[in-house]
Amino acid sequence: MSMFDVEDVPIRSERTPHPMSDVDRALTSQLVVAWAGETGEERGLGWWRSDLVSEYGGEDLFRRLLPGTWRWAVLQGAREAARRKDAELRRHDYDPDRIVSLFSLGFELDERIEERFHDLKRSGRAPDEALPGLAVVSDGWCRDQFWDWVIGHGExxxxxxxxxxxxxxSPPIALDLRVRKLVAGLAPSADTYPLPHYMRAS
Structure with a gap:
């Protein structure tokens, strides 16, 4: 094969195998934390300045704008607010690319979780039907219930x-364990987002 044939060689792109159940659990954890961290009308933990999941906040707006997917849209907005706060704090480190957090699990994993979110959003199913773990948020904000959920992830x-x-x-290789540890790191409660994180080896 000559150097001119290189373009014809198929490039193999292999992803690390992670069960879809682990991807769903990671997405669920992000959505629950994003929901809990809001500041709005039903004041949650006040970790980010958003009011998207309350009845008279983002929910009212998205119900009118996106009648078919508004439930997903409010969660997506809260998740984006959480992701931005997470990124803002990581940027204060001299090497933010080494930091592994709940909203920055690694490029490949972040991409897969994002793809999964959009697949579920297009599925026509409600969020709590597609992701049963969201049951913890279905009854509205309850501080004790949220912290019981966090503590249930272990120490x-x-x-x-x-x-x-x-x-x-080091960050666990298994996605499920990595997410469990990062959620567990939210405890004890704090007035500001505590950014539980691992430092990846350079």
């Missing part, structure tokens, strides 16, 4: 860092 060791809570050790 994880963490130390304070300039940008948040650095979890000890």
């Amino acid at each position: 994880t060791g963490a130390v304070a860092s300039p940008i948040g809570r650095r979890l000890k050790g």
Whole structure:
């Protein structure tokens, strides 16, 4: 084969295998935390300045604009607000690309979770039907219920860092365990988003 034939060679792009159930669990965790962190009318934890999931906030607007997918749209908006706050805090580190957090699990995983979100949004199913784990948010905001959900993810060791809570050790390879540890790192409660995170080896 000559150098001129290189373009004809198929490029193999292999993704690390992660069960779809783990991808769904990661997405569910992002949506629950995004919902809980809102500031609006039904004041949650006040970690980001958004009011998208309350009845007279974003819900009212999206019901009129997007009657078929408004439930997904309000969660998507809250998730974007959370993702931006997460990114803002990570940028304070000298090497933000090394940080693994709930909203920055790694380029490939972030891409897969985003694709999964859009697939579910197009499916015609309601969020709590497509992602049963969202049942924790179905009855409206309840601080105790949210923290019970966080504590149910187990315990994880963490130390304070300039940008948040650095979890000890390396990020677990298994997506499910990685997400469980990052959610567990939200406890104890804090007035501002504590950014539980791992530092990836350089």
